[in-house]
Amino acid sequence: MQLELHATLEDRRVAALAAAAIGLTLAEAAIPLPLPGVKPGLANIVTLVVLYRYGWRTAAWVAGLRIVAGALALGQFLTPAFVLSLSGGIASLLLLALMIRLPARWFGPIGLSVLAAFAHIAAQLLVVDAWLLPGASILGLLPLFLSAAWITGLVNGFAADHLLHTQESTP
């Protein structure tokens, strides 16, 4: 008996995009960073581009697959790092679901990227405060993480904006 998987075009697209996001996650894990918890979050560029090109559902699939498969590849599946990554991912996806409904004339990928980065780090700090380090004064680190999120959100937003424009011009 032969088991057959029928992958639709949509499935293939999700897989290809998730693979790109996972690649960025793995590459990013190799970059040494001065502070634990501060990461550029390059895979979110993929999430943003997918959100604009294929809609929120596809973006959620790509982000979810990236979080799970990225954690599996890094040996972090079901560890605290995975839970943090998942909570940040869910928070930013929920926020993006709202933001993408706003008029595109006013809000573009750059603004969405910065807000998603804020949602990401806010959810992670909440999880750390409630579960991982209860009692420790996480609030003291808020300015640092918010500033980092602002910068990485801005850079990723510009990257996504650039990708969206160059992709539009080439058929």
Place this chain on the structure above:
Amino acid sequence: MGRARPGDWLILFAGLTLAIGLWLRQADSLEGRVIVRLDGKVAIETSLRLNRQIEINGPLGISRIEIRDGRVRVARDPSPRQLCVRQGWIAPGGAAICLPNRVSVENAAAGYDTLNY
């Protein structure tokens, strides 16, 4: 590239304001503290920013602690050898102990250490 829309600018500006505001607020909350202990128990805890004189009554008499211009010292003390008075202004993180009068003054340094993490 670089096509930030009006709402994007708003988000960027608001985010930046929030981050800077939090930094400033934290700088405020990280000001130094002065902790005065009598018999090993915290008797007075106050800010290093407010210029003031604190008098505390120990077994030998009154110790007077002076806070001025973000510095702190024991100005007068009834202890016989005057060790804590002669120590002068207390360095950040340091303490002056007037043992005979059972008074200690700590300049609790602002900032983070590994314990905070």
